[in-house]
Amino acid sequence: MVQPHGVRRRVHVGELQPGDHACLLFESDEERASILRDFVLGGLDAQDKILYLSGEDDPPGPGALLDECRLDGTLTALDGRVEVVRLAEFRSGHGQLEAAALLRRLRGAARRSREEGYRALRVAGEPCAALHGGHGLPDVPRLLRYEALLAEEFSSGETLAVCQYDIRRCDPAALDAFESAHARSVVADPLVRTADLVVARTYRPQGLRIEGVVDAGSHRRLRDALGSVAAVRGEVCLEMSGVEFLDLGGLRLLMTFARARAARHRTVELSGLPRHLLQVITVVGWDRTPGLRLGAVHAC
Template sequence: MAATTPVDRLGPGDHACMTFSDPQERLDIITAFVSAGRTRGDKILCFTDTIDDLRSELLERGLEAGPEITIMPSAQLWGGAAAPDAATMVELLARELQRALAEGCTGLRITADMCWAARPQANAEQLLVFESEIGRLFADGQLTAICEYDRESFDPVTLGYAARVHPRTVAATVYHEDRALRICRQHIPPGVRAAGELDDAHAEVLSDALAEAVRLDRDIHLNLNQLRHLDPGAAGVIRRTAADLPAQRRMIVVCSEAVERTLTQVGAANVPALRMLVRHGER
């Protein structure tokens, strides 16, 4: 079983699998992975079926695609063939690695949406061969990659296989998860993300997550964009955390108008260190 690793702990030569159902979490992890590669001096290739969406999402998270970052269609992995072929894809990536090194880059960093394997023209065996054969390219520690699997597109058997053949799986640090609420670490911008319904019973979990963000981050970003309901008790935790921040530090809360109203009711708008960015507007 692959070891679960936060994206910021992936190192050169790591080959990781990411299974996701939350598109925002996927984008957060990809952005952190790409940003780390840029800092390291890697050449970066992102294979996706939604080129414009990925480019705009990276930009929204403060990462503008430069000459070292190339975003291209997933089908380009096929090398112009009519259907996916594992040998062709592995050879293409081997050439891209050599090209990156020849250009003076520290290494090559790849994110690949594996959606191509769920298409009608794809032979299921090609995915198995691809994930098996690509492993040899990581031996020298100059290639680092995340293979992305959308849980809505793949069956449990395929997802289980993907987890087994990758030395690592990458995921966000999760503080709490059940059917009603998920609280996890956000990498870019750094902070905490909560989705679902946050009631008073989970105020302590939120407090612990924010306390870690206070320890790790200069400014704390609290992403509540996908929060449907916020109880006053949990809102009070947010207000108190912001009020207790040392001078020159701040908390930025991104939320809906309904959540903003609850925060305002508990006095959050009166805390100088707290700034609320409301969906479709700003307060």
């Protein structure tokens, strides 16, 4: 199981379109940075304007967004293309969200971006942190009111948004509620995307999801993708239930990767392995490869 939330509604960050209102459930700053970075850079490519909903503790200006993305703060391409809105400004004295005021602000920003010639307004923010100042457990009804507001605004098709939720700060029921409030759940862009093979980074668990065909023509791509998770601490999980074909050379790459990790006392789990590949691994004798853990086999 790679994406416990929203398996059927996954969307790669690079495939987001105006009108999309997606959530990003993240568990590590690295995960958020990777996806948000693609979100921001994708916005530049698509001629979108970016609106960042900042938190109470964030510094003014786009610095917080760049920090979260781990983008170079001097990235000049972002000049004039990032608008920052402090959500805290829309809280009433009782801590309630002043929905109408926020909506007006968002509409104004969307209108301005159109007038300035942008394709769409691209909104990013972490509502929990922005509305709570990063303290305490999230107030689910209040956040859902906020999400409802965004959803209504985005139905116009001229805005798209990624709402970030930190899994570490939410209980499972709250996460389910937040995810239910979004039509799609955003995941990292694939590291490899060809007609035959898709390899995507996963974060829960840490690893890769491999889908499609691996043959002599794609060994180099698979090797590069494995290299991108070489530095992961602990176990790397390779989710393989979507593998249609994997040749012996491709299997060898996985074994070499496992052996290299074993040398650093780290492991690789092959999860959802098609049954015939388990047989091949065993017949070659690779089931004894140091560092390799054979997880649940994928039912045919």
